[in-house]
Amino acid sequence: MTKFYTEGDNLDQLFDAVYEIMKESFPRDEFRSYEGQKALLERSDYHLKTYEQEGKLLGFCAYYVFDEFLYIEHLACTPLSRGLGIGTKLVQDILSEAGNHPVILEVEPPVDKVTKRRVGFYERLGFVLNLYPHYQPPLNLTTDMVELKIMSSFKALKEEEQKAYRRILNQRVYGVDAEFRI
Helix, strand or coil: CEEEECCCCCHHHHHHHHHHHHHHHCCHHHCCCHHHHHHHHHCCCEEEEEEEECCEEEEEEEEEECCCCEEEEEEEECHHHCCCCHHHHHHHHHHHHHCCCCEEEEECCCCCHHHHHHHHHHHHCCEEECCCCCEECCCCCCCCCEECEEEEECCCCCHHHHHHHHHHHHHHHCCCCCCCCC
């Protein structure tokens, strides 16, 4: 069952399970400290969808809703629940929620079997890999900048569109100067 959580729900209890899946699923440079990640729950533009079965969290999608677009920051499932269609269901829910608004996300460049499979997963859901340069700023003092690619729902972005989206991500998600450069 998919659930949508907002402030006031049992987010404190749920968050620990979400963070454990996050730690198992992402390189250290691609998620914040426990405190930094938990602080996002206080933001009105940050949302969390979960997939639970028999009271057990199997997957989640953390995303932002901006006027300009929706941004999927993290999508992950427990190791034992991967390949069961849970990620697909969560992304389809986000695309439905977005309506005509673009949805974007970041992926590692497709250079090996795992990263190519991840890009293929999103392509099957209607996302397009944009090849313009993109870097995620460091999420805290102990992490590095990460080279990523932006994927966009249903159409490729023009370079100016990607720059505009990147400025918004830099300001509103990463808290850095809009023109952050490597």
